[in-house]
Amino acid sequence: MTPENAANARRLARDGVTLWRRIAETLRREILAGGLSAGDRLPTEGELAARFGVNRHTVRRALEELSLAGLIRIEQGRGSFVAEDVLEYLVGPRTRFSEWIRRHNREPSGRVLDLRELEADRRVAAGLGLRTGAKVVLFEHLGLADGRPISLASHYFPAARLRGILEALRAEQAVTRALDRVGVADYLRQSTRVTARMPTASEAALLEMLRSRPLLSCENVNVDREGTIIEFGLARYPTPRVQIVFEP
Amino acid sequence: MTPENAANARRLARDGVTLWRRIAETLRREILAGGLSAGDRLPTEGELAARFGVNRHTVRRALEELSLAGLIRIEQGRGSFVAEDVLEYLVGPRTRFSEWIRRHNREPSGRVLDLRELEADRRVAAGLGLRTGAKVVLFEHLGLADGRPISLASHYFPAARLRGILEALRAEQAVTRALDRVGVADYLRQSTRVTARMPTASEAALLEMLRSRPLLSCENVNVDREGTIIEFGLARYPTPRVQIVFEP
């Protein structure tokens, strides 16, 4: 046994907590205390190993823990970074979900998966307050944060009420700006309904999540300032990555 | 470099998939194919290492993956076992949530956390169709499966409608049997509402879950065969461990 190994074994015996847990806890506190801000790069694994006086593999175990907890993001060849959306540590019970999502959706990163006009099925019609078969515009969008998918949303708009919405979406590639273009300067979330379920294969692939992890499925209805329904949304979020606090 | 290392490195280069992923995938298929049943013990890490011709650490990485996915359960000093409730791999989209839960709750393992009469707050009163301040009986229960917590449920019963429910619960320590004792032979789930949120510190501790993982919070109303509301339940489930498929 090397001297270092012996010393660390004694330390474990004294404290009753494994080294990698102590290191993870130390780093977690430093991140949450604000010593490192979102997006900041952590020291390299080698530097951390030197700092804590342990082997690099021990540091890796600690970083893996923080990564699983969603606190950091590890990128091969680049480094480890404080995760941008550790909002779960910041938001209180009064935080509005809609505001949180809007902050994400305002990010320019994202990908349009589908955009077309179709006839509303019963579910969409009910959400929009239309009759089944009415013309609606579907805008399907994959939201990214730092290149990682965080939302898969299907937005349905009433084609008759929002004339030109298809073209506006095609031009803007974003919901808020497209709505602004057709005269809806502001809109509010009227209702939200959340369920959890397992992802389908394609959902899991798009959201880059394990099929064994649940998906948060969020249905919501948006209205303009006059209270007219202007959108029915169905968004899916990968749970380890996206975490939501709901008001009781 | 040892010959084994060199051979495995070549194999990696040829297939483009890491060894531990291949091993995890092989074991996953074997488990799902039914070669191993729920509760069965896997070979030891050493045996698996010999079988796949790799180092024990490589096998450990694969087992860790399966454990995170909820497929197996690793116990220090004992071995690795196929997880008992990998229901997410078995239930189809038509599976009824209530039936699944009932199957769990019928398990005798569990712990009563609280049992007392109190006055209904607005939320409970609304759920039970009573006025605020009406007497209700609270039964708080931690459900276990194989010694691991899977649900934290608060059951509220209308004291006036169900005379003797407090004593029945004290005697039976279980909801279904207590209801049977006070004359409710059968009951149905009238409504279910699910949200997801972050656990409080005490919830996370009771459910033995990470505070960074979301909690499934499930409100439901149960009625007897005549349609009378007999219970308002508020159950919380730890998401990595409990996974639910909802019908669309």
Added chain:
DNA sequence: GGGGTGAAGTCATCTAGACAACTAGATGAG
């Protein structure tokens, strides 16, 4: 300027070995 090329830096995987922590069963003292 544009575009390859190569080197340095960083994380990912794999091997090897030692010892600690824990479990379960055997053994033996009382």
Added chain:
DNA sequence: CTCATCTAGTTGTCTAGATGACTTCACCCC
């Protein structure tokens, strides 16, 4: 018989080192 103790077997942690894979950037050539 009961209970404590010992022991073998299994998983957990830590060290050490080699190599692969990926990113970035400086450099050079055209």
